[in-house]
Amino acid sequence: QLTQKDVSLDSVLTKLSLNNLSVENSLIRFLDVQCKAFNTSIIDFNPTHTVNLDSGMLSTYNFKLQGNFTDLLKVLHKIETESKFGELSHVSFVKSKNLRTRKSFLQVDVLLQSYK
Numbered sequence: 001q002l003t004q005k006d007v008s009l010d011s012v013l014t015k016l017s018l019n020n021l022s023v024e025n026s027l028i029r030f031l032d033v034q035c036k037a038f039n040t041s042i043i044d045f046n047p048t049h050t051v052n053l054d055s056g057m058l059s060t061y062n063f064k065l066q067g068n069f070t071d072l073l074k075v076l077h078k079i080e081t082e083s084k085f086g087e088l089s090h091v092s093f094v095k096s097k098n099l100r101t102r103k104s105f106l107q108v109d110v111l112l113q114s115y116k
Helices: 002-016 018-037 069-082
Strands: 041-045 049-053 056-067 087-098 103-115
Touching (some): 018 056, 069 103
Antiparallel strands (some): 087 103
16 A cells, blocks of 8 residues: 555656756755855746757756846856856846836846756
8 A cells, every 4th residue: 555655656756847846946056056156146037948859858947147247247157167057048138227226237137958
């Protein structure tokens, strides 16, 4: 009875693909450490977009960071050189202004692709 329950729970976990979530969690942890080191912040982290291709699976992670230009570049450099999460496929810097406080801030929208 216990082994049947184990088998059913294993099948549920594989259907949920928790392996992908652990990659996302690892990426969030890595980004959190880098953002603390370079005085930037994670503004948004969208769900992973995955596409099954004939030769493998392509995962795209979309997230947004905020900080000054040089610190954001340092974080992006660390992502490309020190992490094994994939390659940066798109980076878009956007300067916005908070109308209430009249202060400007810089955000970067990042697409990180991983091919397995």
